[in-house]
Amino acid sequence: MNLVRPRPIWRAQCHWKSQELWRFKGLRGIHKQRERVEDRRWPGWEVVVGIEVHAQIKSRKKLFSGEYDSGVTTAFVGDTKKAPNTAVSCFDAALPGTLPSLNPKCVELAVRTALALNAHVQRRSAFDRKHYFYPDLPSGYQITQRYAPLARGGYLKLSRGDVTVRITQLQLEQDTAKSTFHAGRRVSLIDLNRAGSGLMEIVSEPDMRSPEEAGDYVRTLQTLLRAVGSSDGSMELGSLRCDINVSVNRHGQAPGTRCEIKNLNSIKFMMTAITSEVFHHIELLESGRTVPQETRGFDEDKAETFKLRSKEDSPDYRYMPDPNLPPLLLSQEYIERVRSSMPELPSETRVRLLSMGLSERDADVLMTVDAGREVGFDGEIGKGACLSHRMTHDLLGQLAARKETFSDNPVSVKHMGELIDMVQSGKVTGTSGKTLLRHMISHRSLDSPSKLAKELGLIALSRDDSSLVKEWCLEAIEELPQQAEAVRKGNLPVLNKLVGKVMKLGKGRANAETVRTLLLALLRQER
Ligand SMILES: Nc1ncnc2c1ncn2[C@@H]1O[C@H](COP(=O)(O)OP(=O)(O)OP(=O)(O)O)[C@@H](O)[C@H]1O
Ligand SMILES: [Mg+2]
Numbered sequence: 130m131n132l133v134r135p136r137p138i139w140r141a142q143c144h145w146k147s148q149e150l151w152r153f154k155g156l157r158g159i160h161k162q163r164e165r166v167e168d169r170r171w172p173g174w175e176v177v178v179g180i181e182v183h184a185q186i187k188s189r190k191k192l193f194s195g196e197y198d199s200g201v202t203t204a205f206v207g208d209t210k211k212a213p214n215t216a217v218s219c220f221d222a223a224l225p226g227t228l229p230s231l232n233p234k235c236v237e238l239a240v241r242t243a244l245a246l247n248a249h250v251q252r253r254s255a256f257d258r259k260h261y262f263y264p265d266l267p268s269g270y271q272i273t274q275r276y277a278p279l280a281r282g283g284y285l286k287l288s289r290g291d292v293t294v295r296i297t298q299l300q301l302e303q304d305t306a307k308s309t310f311h312a313g314r315r316v317s318l319i320d321l322n323r324a325g326s327g328l329m330e331i332v333s334e335p336d337m338r339s340p341e342e343a344g345d346y347v348r349t350l351q352t353l354l355r356a357v358g359s360s361d362g363s364m365e366l367g368s369l370r371c372d373i374n375v376s377v378n379r380h381g382q383a384p385g386t387r388c389e390i391k392n393l394n395s396i397k398f399m400m401t402a403i404t405s406e407v408f409h410h411i412e413l414l415e416s417g418r419t420v421p422q423e424t425r426g427f428d429e430d431k432a433e434t435f436k437l438r439s440k441e442d443s444p445d446y447r448y449m450p451d452p453n454l455p456p457l458l459l460s461q462e463y464i465e466r467v468r469s470s471m472p473e474l475p476s477e478t479r480v481r482l483l484s485m486g487l488s489e490r491d492a493d494v495l496m497t498v499d500a501g502r503e504v505g506f507d508g509e510i511g512k513g514a515c516l517s518h519r520m521t522h523d524l525l526g527q528l529a530a531r532k533e534t535f536s537d538n539p540v541s542v543k544h545m546g547e548l549i550d551m552v553q554s555g556k557v558t559g560t561s562g563k564t565l566l567r568h569m570i571s572h573r574s575l576d577s578p579s580k581l582a583k584e585l586g587l588i589a590l591s592r593d594d595s596s597l598v599k600e601w602c603l604e605a606i607e608e609l610p611q612q613a614e615a616v617r618k619g620n621l622p623v624l625n626k627l628v629g630k631v632m633k634l635g636k637g638r639a640n641a642e643t644v645r646t647l648l649l650a651l652l653r654q655e656r
């Protein structure tokens with residue numbers, strides 16, 4: 130990577146004009162004409178959605194100031210969330226005389242993302258200033274790359290269906306500070322910790338045709354960002370924010386006027402907001418009015434969008450090239466070096482998981498586990514597929530209950546495989562399998578499951594041990610007389626209570642089906 134001396138403003142302005150040219154190069158083949166699909170929610174209408182995603186870059190330091198980032202990536206930096214206004218350099222606070230210095234890590238992570246999105250990384254990109262006045266922007270402008278972005282012209286294949294969304298561009302830009310309105314005191318509090326953190330703005334073409342496709346796009350993108358390690362991609366925590374552009378048109382007609390919905394903090398709300406916006410547009414158009422170009426917000430309680438400002442009120446950003454930052458020049462060797470260090474991408478992981486014999490649904494579940502990359506496999510799944518999936522769900526559930534991630538998982542692929550085989554062959558019951566799994570996780574045990582099963586007395590009972598099972602059944606009937614009476618009177622669902630009791634007495638070693646039959650036989654005998 131090279132930084133060269135700044136060029137005069139008018140030279141950099143030349144790049145503004147080249148913006149449209151790329152659109153007609155190369156991408157035509159990828160984007161097939163979409164088939165007309167009637168949506169029963171809005172017959173006769175076509176919905177068009179384009180999304181601008183702002184993803185916080187997972188770098189230890191901010192984009193230009195060298196200050197440690199304290200945003201939602203704090204967990205990554207390794208300390209707890211910083212107190213407001215404690216991670217602020219003079220540059221972040223826009224003190225006069227301070228100058229930007231580009232953080233190469235942010236560039237590398239953005240290039241990784243661009244390559245993962247099949248985009249063309251521009252050997253030469255440049256930084257612009259976007260001016261507006263708001264308390265969360267101390268300098269009065271945001272440094273961005275609107276006119277000569279880092280990358281252009283990529284695409285993302287959605288995980289469901291045969292949908293490809295084209296990526297217009299990926300640009301680097303600064304995050305703003307965080308402002309919180311205090312209704313009681315009627316003041317806005319500003320926390321500059323986030324000011325100047327690195328963002329990637331990923332702009333899509335208007336290629337989505339339903340709220341569901343938009344949701345799928347954001348989900349697929351989140352998985353991709355996490356897989357390449359460039360962003361946490363959490364909408365809830367604010368490390369991924371979406372501006373959703375929505376328009377509607379009658380089938381066969383040109384796209385309508387778009388409205389942009391801002392400040393959405395979950396995929397679910399985003400999909401509801403799109404649906405609400407679509408109905409709003411249709412209502413306007415059907416009553417003979419036109420859709421005004423607006424920026425809108427989303428009211429979570431009413432599940433409705435509302436007007437924030439109209440296009441006429443939108444500020445004139447007075448873009449200009451940043452005179453303090455020279456163009457960013459990347460050599461082909463640098464780009465190739467980054468390309469050679471790319472990890473397995475989610476689309477490749479998915480194909481690998483499916484080729485192991487997993488169903489689409491199970492592959493999707495595993496894909497949510499650190500993008501599926503850390504999921505190991507010790508051989509053929511074959512007939513045990515159903516069981517291995519259930520045990521995998523148990524594993525994920527138990528880790529989640531302990532607030533641990535899949536990377537904290539202490540159970541090796543070999544031991545997990547052995548455990549599944551033991552349950553499959555009946556050496557331990559399903560209940561004991563769960564107990565063993567819990568023990569292996571909580572004790573961080575490195576012993577094999579078969580050794581542990583012996584030590585903990587969890588080996589399933591053989592048929593010869595039926596007298597022991599009978600003893601537990603009799604004990605259960607004695608300890609739960611009311612439930613036993615209910616079953617005698619024909620209330621069969623209550624039998625589960627007794628079965629549960631027997632399982633507890635036998636530490637899960639008895640076979641649940643055998644216990645049921647025996648309990649019923651005993652209760653009937655008594656009569
Ligand atoms: N008719 C349309 N319907 C829905 N979305 C559209 C339509 N036309 C364009 N879009 C989408 O609108 C978005 C435009 O984003 P872009 O960043 O280029 O401009 P902007 O929203 O005007 O600027 P800013 O970055 O300041 O918000 C793109 O994601 C594009 O796909
Ligand atoms: Mg934009």
Ligand SMILES: [Mg+2]
Nearest residue numbers: 181372374389
């Ligand atoms: Mg926009």
